[in-house]
Amino acid sequence: xxxxxxxxxxxxxxxxxxxxxxxxxxxxxxxxxxxxxxxxxxxxxxxxxxxxxxxxxxxxxxxxxxxxxxxxxxxxxxxxxxxxxxxxxxxxxxxxxxxxxxxxxxxxxxxxxxxxxxxxxxxxxxxxxxxxxxxxxxxxxxxxxxxxxxxxxxxxxxxxxxxxxxxxxxxxxxxxxxxxxxxxxxxxxxxxxxxxxxxxxxxxxxxxxxxxxxxxxxxxxxxxxxxxxxxxxxxxxxxxxxxxxxxxxxxxxxxxxxxxxxxxxxxxxxxxxxxxxxxxxxxxxxxxxxxxxxxxxxxxxxxxxxxxxxxxxxxxxxxxxxxxxxxxxxxxxxxxxxxxxxxxxxxxxxxxxxxxxxxxxxxxxxxxxxxxxxxxxxxxxxxxxxxxxxxxxxxxxxxxxxxxxxxxxxxxxxxxxxxxxxxxxxxxxxxxxxxxxxxxxxxxxxxxxxxxxxxxxxxxxxxxxxxxxxxxxx
Amino acid sequence: xxxxxxxxxxxxxxxxxxxxxxxxxxxxxxxxxxxxxxxxxxxxxxxxxxxxxxxxxxxxxxxxxxxxxxxxxxxxxxxxxxxxxxxxxxxxxxxxxxxxxxxxxxxxxxxxxxxxxxxxxxxxxxxxxxxxxxxxxxxxxxxxxxxxxxxxxxxxxxxxxxxxxxxxxxxxxxxxxxxxxxxxxxxxxxxxxxxxxxxxxxxxxxxxxxxxxxxxxxxxxxxxxxxxxxxxxxxxxxxxxxxxxxxxxxxxxxxxxxxxxxxxxxxxxxxxxxxxxxxxxxxxxxxxxxxxxxxxxxxxxxxxxxxxxxxx
Numbered sequence: 001x002x003x004x005x006x007x008x009x010x011x012x013x014x015x016x017x018x019x020x021x022x023x024x025x026x027x028x029x030x031x032x033x034x035x036x037x038x039x040x041x042x043x044x045x046x047x048x049x050x051x052x053x054x055x056x057x058x059x060x061x062x063x064x065x066x067x068x069x070x071x072x073x074x075x076x077x078x079x080x081x082x083x084x085x086x087x088x089x090x091x092x093x094x095x096x097x098x099x100x101x102x103x104x105x106x107x108x109x110x111x112x113x114x115x116x117x118x119x120x121x122x123x124x125x126x127x128x129x130x131x132x133x134x135x136x137x138x139x140x141x142x143x144x145x146x147x148x149x150x151x152x153x154x155x156x157x158x159x160x161x162x163x164x165x166x167x168x169x170x171x172x173x174x175x176x177x178x179x180x181x182x183x184x185x186x187x188x189x190x191x192x193x194x195x196x197x198x199x200x201x202x203x204x205x206x207x208x209x210x211x212x213x214x215x216x217x218x219x220x221x222x223x224x225x226x227x228x229x230x231x232x233x234x235x236x237x238x239x240x241x242x243x244x245x246x247x248x249x250x251x252x253x254x255x256x257x258x259x260x261x262x263x264x265x266x267x268x269x270x271x272x273x274x275x276x277x278x279x280x281x282x283x284x285x286x287x288x289x290x291x292x293x294x295x296x297x298x299x300x301x302x303x304x305x306x307x308x309x310x311x312x313x314x315x316x317x318x319x320x321x322x323x324x325x326x327x328x329x330x331x332x333x334x335x336x337x338x339x340x341x342x343x344x345x346x347x348x349x350x351x352x353x354x355x356x357x358x359x360x361x362x363x364x365x366x367x368x369x370x371x372x373x374x375x376x377x378x379x380x381x382x383x384x385x386x387x388x389x390x391x392x393x394x395x396x397x398x399x400x401x402x403x404x405x406x407x408x409x410x411x412x413x414x415x416x417x418x419x420x421x422x423x424x425x426x427x428x429x430x431x432x433x434x435x436x437x438x439x440x441x442x443x444x445x446x447x448x449x450x451x452x453x454x455x456x457x458x459x460x461x462x463x464x465x466x467x468x469x470x471x472x473x474x
Numbered sequence: 475x476x477x478x479x480x481x482x483x484x485x486x487x488x489x490x491x492x493x494x495x496x497x498x499x500x501x502x503x504x505x506x507x508x509x510x511x512x513x514x515x516x517x518x519x520x521x522x523x524x525x526x527x528x529x530x531x532x533x534x535x536x537x538x539x540x541x542x543x544x545x546x547x548x549x550x551x552x553x554x555x556x557x558x559x560x561x562x563x564x565x566x567x568x569x570x571x572x573x574x575x576x577x578x579x580x581x582x583x584x585x586x587x588x589x590x591x592x593x594x595x596x597x598x599x600x601x602x603x604x605x606x607x608x609x610x611x612x613x614x615x616x617x618x619x620x621x622x623x624x625x626x627x628x629x630x631x632x633x634x635x636x637x638x639x640x641x642x643x644x645x646x647x648x649x650x651x652x653x654x655x656x657x658x659x660x661x662x663x664x665x666x667x668x669x670x671x672x673x674x675x676x677x678x679x680x681x682x683x684x685x686x687x688x689x690x691x692x693x694x695x696x697x698x699x700x701x702x703x704x705x706x707x708x709x710x711x712x713x714x715x716x717x718x719x720x721x722x723x724x725x726x727x728x729x730x731x732x733x734x735x736x737x738x739x740x741x742x743x744x745x746x747x748x749x750x751x752x753x754x755x756x757x758x759x760x761x762x763x764x765x766x767x768x769x770x771x772x773x774x775x776x777x778x779x780x781x782x783x784x785x786x
Contacts, residue, residue, distance in 0.1 A: 006615050020476060188479050225673040387679075449486065456490060463624040 001044045003252045004205050004463070011041065016259050024185050031157050031180055034260065038162040042126070045166070049124035052090060057159040059086050060134040064141040064148035080142040087131040094123050099328030126166035128325060132291055134159055137173040139295055146174050154180045163256040167249055169267040169287040176264070184261030194258030196436040199455050201251030206459050207418050209244035212237045214464075215412040220385060228399045235378035237412075238385045240419055243271060246285070251434055270430055272423070275369035276358045277343040280377070281319075288325070292318050312347075316340035326384075331392060335384045342376065415462075494620070501620040501627045504634045507533065507550060508602040510648035514546060515568065515603070522546050522569045524782060527558040528578030531711040534765045536576075538647035540775040542783065544571075547648060548603075549578065550595060555688060556588035557595070557607055559695045564605030566702060574705045574782055577695070580764075581713070581749060582677040584688045584732065585725050597622035649771070657762035665757055669716060674763040678722040689732055696740060705785045708736065709746035711774060712755040717763040746781055748774065 001008045015037045022029050043050050063083040067076045137158075140146045149155050157180045164171060219226050219234045226234070247268040257264045267286050274280035281289045297318040304310040316337065323336015346358040361369040382399075386392040397403075425435040432438070439448055502509075515522075521544045526536055528549035538545035546569075548561050558577065566572070589595070589607075596607040601617055608616060620627045633640045643652040653659055657674075661667045699706050736743055748755075754777075759770030766774055 006618075006621055010615070186476055186479075191479055222673060222676075222678070452486070453490070457493075460494075460624050461628045 001041055003249060003256075004202060007044075011037075012256060012259070019260060020186050024183060027181075027183055028153065030184065031153050034162075034180075035153065035157050035160065038157070038160040038165060041162040042160065042165060045125045046122070049127075052124055052127075053130060053160060054156075056087065056090065056131060056134055057156050059083060060138050060159075061148075061152055061155045064138050065150070067138070067141055068148045076142060080138060083138045084135055087135045091127060091131050094127055096328045129168045129170055130159055130165060132170050132288075136170070136291060136295060137177075140173060146177075149173075149177055149181075151181075161257070161262070163253045163260075163262075164264055167246070167253070168285075169250060169253065169265045170291055171265060171287070172290075176262070179262050187261065190258050190261065192440075193437065194255045196439060197255030197258065197434050198252050199255075199452065199459075200434045200436050201248045201253075201255060202459050203455055204244040204248030204251065204422060206248075206463050208422050209241050209248055210464050211412050211415045211418065211462065212241035212244070216241055216385065220387070220391070223391065223395050223398065226398075227404050228402050231382070231395055231399050232378060235382040235385075236374065239377050239381040240272070242381065242384070243268070243284075244419075244422065254433075266433070270426060272374070273370075273427070273430075274373050275361045275366070276346050276373065277339060277376070278346065278358060280373060281322075281339070281343075288322065292322055292325075296321060312344045315343050315347075319343060330389060331383050331386050334392075335380055338380060338383070497627075497631070498618060498620045500631050500635065504630055505642060505644060506598075507644070507648040507650075508598045510644045510646065511546060511548065512602040514646055514648065518544055518546075519568050519570075521571055523571050524574040524576065525562070525565055525569060525572055526576040527553075527561060528576070528709075529553050529580060529583075531580055531765055532576075532578045532709070534650075534761055534767070535711045535771050535774040536778060537645070537649035537768070537771050537775050539645055539649065540772065541779045543573075545647070550598075552589070552593075553595065554586065554589045555583065555692055555695060556590070557593060557599070559691065559698070560607040561599065561603065561605055562695065562699065564599075564603065572702075572704060574707065574785060575699050576707045576709055576746075576778065577699075578709055578711070579692070579729065579733075580710060581721050581729060582725050584685045584692070584729055585679070585681045586677055586688075587681075587684055588688065588691070594623040594626075649768075651768050653761060653767040656760075656765075656767050658757065658760050659767065663758050668714075668757065671716070671763075674717065676717060676720050676764070677725070678720065680722060680724045680728075682728075685728055692732070693739075696736070696743070700740065706740070706743045707746055707778070707781055708733070708743060709778065710749040711764075712748045712751050712759070712766060712770065714757070714760050714763045715752060718750060718752075744781055744784065746778055748777065 001011060015033075019030060019033055019037075022033055024030075039050060039053075042053060060083055063079050067079050070076060137146075137148075137155075141148045149158075154177060158171075158173060158177045161176070216234055216238045219230060223231065250267040254264045254266075265287050269283040269286065271280055271283040274283050297314050300317065301311055301314045317340070319340035320333060320336040323332045323334070323339065326332040326335075346361075347356050350356055350360065361372065382395050383392055386395065429435040429437070439451070443451065523543040524538075524541060524545040526532060526538070526545060526547040526549055530549070530551035530553075532549035533547065533551065536545075536547045536549070538547050548565070555577075562575065591607070591609040593607065597616055597619055599605045599607050600612060601619060606612055615621065630640075640655055641652065642650045644650055657671075658668055696706060733745065733747075737745070754773055755766070755770055759766055759773065761767040761770075
């Protein structure tokens with residue numbers, strides 16, 4: 001059930017109505033309803049994987065309880081690692097097993113080892129998101145940063161909460177779990193904000209991301225037919241497609257959660273305004289960066305003697321893993337690795353002791369850092385989107401050889417204006433969570449309604465048949 | 475507070491629902507291959523002897539009016555074998571006189587993913603042919619045509635009602651004679667200009683995994699037709715020379731190897747392989763690189779008709 005589908009709209013309408021009809025004083029009943037709604041939402045994707053979601057939740061729930069009860073350090077550690085291995089195990093099995101087998105076969109020139117190919121199954125949707133969420137819970141309980149919940153219902157709700165189940169934001173237990181405990185009151189303002197944020201998210205996804213996607217797909221289906229300027233341009237388009245697709249999804253997720261009285265974490269903060277690679281990763285998929293920083297980078301660096309060298313290795317490893325998290329393909333691995341290397345290079349001393357490229361970029365006029373970051377991410381986006389190394393090498397050879405066959409075309413024509421509008425709105429209202437927030441404070445009701453109708457008409461008018469969100473595959 | 479919000483929602487969404495109703499009505503009023511076929515089925519379903527399935531290439535290539543026995547062409551743009559198969563199964567009970575089934579296997583049919591259960595044309599198949607291609611129980615939304623592909627139908631509404639262009643000229647067999655919007659026609663069939671077109675739709679990306687899945691379903695489809703004791707013709711439509719040159723040899727080799735297997739397994743299946751026919755089909759017979767125009771369709775349909783006559 002895609003967020004940008006009629007099915008989801010209908011599901012949301014029914015779930016929202018029933019949820020508030022239950023009454024705000026019946027929190028447990030509301031939670032039971034949310035859990036059933038979330039499981040239904042997940043089962044519509046593929047009911048077979050519901051068992052995986054439930055078993056993962058149960059294992060982590062009991063692991064956390066057991067860790068809390070015992071003070072025996074070895075037992076606690078064993079339980080923690082069992083839980084982590086379970087989560088990483090299912091992640092590896094469903095997401096990475098085939099990749100490793102394929103590369104193992106290629107490396108050792110093994111042919112016809114079809115024995116392993118039976119495992120070429122679909123990846124359960126949201127797997128990378130909910131496994132990371134449950135892992136963060138058990139790790140936090142192990143480090144005694146949080147107390148485990150003793151109510152199974154709360155924990156099941158925390159893992160499966162449908163607005164963020166399939167593509168995040170990856171929530172920490174300390175932020176989301178307590179929200180299932182407390183009473184949620186119906187708030188008219190909150191509901192309005194939720195609907196507005198959903199509308200903004202749909203606009204970003206359906207109007208901007210999907211239109212950019214059509215142009216990007218056209219070029220990637222036939223890269224040899226386009227000149228180098230078009231290829232560079234398409235790299236930029238893909239960067240914004242990815243941003244609008246994922247941040248659009250996140251806006252819908254946050255807006256939906258608001259309708260049910262919940263607050264989810266911010267996942268994007270205008271990444272296209274980043275001044276450096278470090279800055280970019282603090283603005284892009286914030287909850288994932290936070291996860292890898294807290295649960296991989298910091299433990300890695302602190303487990304060694306904290307030196308600059310180890311820090312650099314830690315950065316490269318962390319970002320390579322972030323890249324690989326996106327999927328079992330070499331291009332994602334390369335994308336992450338290059339991000340890591342660039343981040344390390346930015347932090348290397350330049351001449352005088354305290355000067356680094358990162359610091360220099362912070363002090364220079366904004367245009368320099370904008371050109372630097374945009375150029376780098378345009379090239380990296382070309383790698384991220386590619387389907388194979390052959391395609392990467394074809395595209396880059398055409399770019400660096402300045403291949404000129406085929407005229408330059410914007411491919412999406414005037415519809416590029418929607419991207420301009422979206423960027424202007426986001427930059428102009430950058431202090432708000434999303435541009436339409438608190439619209440009633442500066443626009444009277446008739447104009448507000450006209451604006452909503454316009455958005456809805458444009459969204460419906462230009463909607464394609466059915467487009468999945470890019471991040472659902474990760 | 476909840477009542478107030480409910481009232482707001484009611485007031486806000488009522489005009490939207492009314493607007494949607496209008497757009498849906500406008501969509502249904504535009505003549506299409508589907509609506510013409512629906513009428514044809516209503517009138518002639520009992521007598522139809524030949525069923526043609528395939529993608530836009532076959533839709534453009536066959537005018538059932540030029541075939542000797544009663545024929546219906548259910549080919550449609552982007553229609554893959556999985557949809558063909560569902561239509562076929564759905565049509566068996568509707569077409570009691572059915573004798574022949576024509577199935578298209580284009581150059582890259584086997585290497586491209588199936589339409590799947592979410593294909594937007596499933597709503598059209600459900601509404602006009604009453605065939606459920608969704609592989610699930612349907613509900614009211616599945617009957618809403620505009621919602622199945624809003625951007626496509628918005629464009630069609632604008633073209634049909636406002637711009638008055640791209641108006642189809644269908645005969646009762648849902649064949650569109652209007653070819654003035656063809657890519658080659660727009661270039662006045664100027665060979666020099668047409669040969670400079672570098673970009674056109676062609677799949678050159680081999681996909682062995684998809685190939686395996688598609689071939690498996692294709693043989694299942696053949697077996698089903700055979701089980702119903704119908705004659706089968708497997709066809710390929712002519713392609714313009716630039717298209718032929720751009721084909722990926724690996725995709726082509728795999729497709730042709732399947733033809734050989736079919737011939738061995740079902741010797742009575744007939745083939746109409748015209749993909750590389752550059753003798754009968756000239757530049758002026760094409761709509762674009764991979765589709766025939768009505769003049770090309772006339773030649774193709776006659777060749778198909780001759781083959782169909784061999785079954786008698």
